[in-house]
Amino acid sequence: MKDSDFPAAKKIIFRGDLLAVAALGRFVLKTGERIFSTLGAMTLLLGQVSCVTAKGLFLPQQSLGREALIFQMVRVGIRAVPIVILVQMAIGMILPLQMFPKLDEFGQGNEIATINAIAGFRELAPLMTAIVLCGFAGASIAAELGTMVTAEEIEALRASALNPVNFLVVPRLLATVVMMVILTVIADVVLVISGMLTGMKLGVDPHTFYQLTIEAVNVTGFATGIIKAGVFGLLIGLIACFLGLSVKPWEGSEGVGRSTTNTVVYCIIAIIITDAIFTMIFYAHGLFD
């Protein structure tokens, strides 16, 4: 190899480096752009929905479509009730069984009620219900709207001067929020009953269990759970409607499949992250003392 070859070789390596950096830069920029534009578009959708809802609540001439809302609530929520009950019964069994032996060592076996109540009302009831609803409501809404896009139904709505946001998104989103709250209340009740039954098997007096639960769950504890539930419902409805409507007409069944899968994945991610943020905020404000 001659010396004169070196600069050229160096140049190539240098260029390769540059290319890699450039590619990485492009990737970061593109991903960033996509995330921000998606979040922006979703915020816009939320704004539109809030506008329509506010108008529907305060202006008499604009109806919210009560029939559609009730239909969606039944579809989204009622069918999920048995699954939510099943899941919360299991959780109400798991928590006491996991904690009891350790607590019993210190003679604090009764405290499983406190743990069941705190973990349940603040965290597990809204969180697990939300995850059930991701599958139940999120996937089905995204698939339905996606299919409507591919079947030209959304375009037909637009061409008929009907706004898909008023007509499809608002009832679905409101239904998800309302049903999420109702289902979480059901989940709370089931959790306590299931915990109590498990406690009885472990030798905890049901009355004591009940007393400890009442002491552990104050109004703030219950309220934080419910607020979370509402926000989770909003996230599920918003993500599902957004991804469903962003299927392109020519993408066909593949697009619908992708949007359905993405809805479940993004919903779960969004819910967990939001939960973490909420918990931090509540903790910082001393709501857990």
Next chain:
Amino acid sequence: MSTELGKEPIIEICQMTKSFGSQRVLDGIDLKVYPGEIMVIMGGSGCGKSTLLRHLIGSLTPDEGSIKLFGREITTMSEKELDDVRKQFGVLFQSGALFNSLNIGENVALLLKEHTDIDESTIEIVVKIKLELVGLRKHADKMPAQVSGGMKKRAGLARAIALDPKILFYDEPSAGLDPVTSAQIDQLIIDLTKKLHVTSVVVTHEMDSAFTIADRMCILDKGRILKTGTRSEFETLRDSWPEDLQSEQDRLIRQFLRGDADGPITERAITSDYEDDLLMISVKSEK
């Protein structure tokens, strides 16, 4: 009814272009449609005719140029103004695009409920009338999933005329239907245009149907309008000998109108680099 000069066009497209990415789908479209006529837009698959229709109904906005409906420019309108215009036209989509969660009667009633103050019982009567026009009065209670493709299209047509529109747009009205049903739909288009005094714009590639219904026709190729004329002009072109036609363009139109397998369109599609393509494979495998 042929071109009525002196009348103001109800639809006027001027120098309209649209690109998707780097691909120019519509390239300098000029078209006028006059009140009361049936204008048929023809063209092969992928020539941009459905895209053109989507611009006319306000689903897409052009990159350049103007589109006027009822003398009003729609390309710069807000969604709200556009909705006012949309209430004055009806669209029959390729698949019918019925709302699947509603039955056929409800599909027709929906627009009346949302856009008018008519009371329930009157709406019911109007729905019956509209369904009778398309021959579906007895099927109002059926869900879209339960009926055939032809019935879906007829139901879609009933929905499109629910608000007594002044313009009707049809996207491939006879695509995917058997010959009899297809002929029935053609007859419906003619009848409705006469009975309701509407202007119709039909996008199709079915020549039989096009020559049955059209007052005037235009042919679209690679995003450009090759020719606009009356039906008889196109009939003359179709029935002439290729030797008599002066321009390549006329021969191309003739092939399309006749549906011949051989002709300029076919020649255009055959590329000359076939041998090179094969050679490249052997060069690659040697490496």
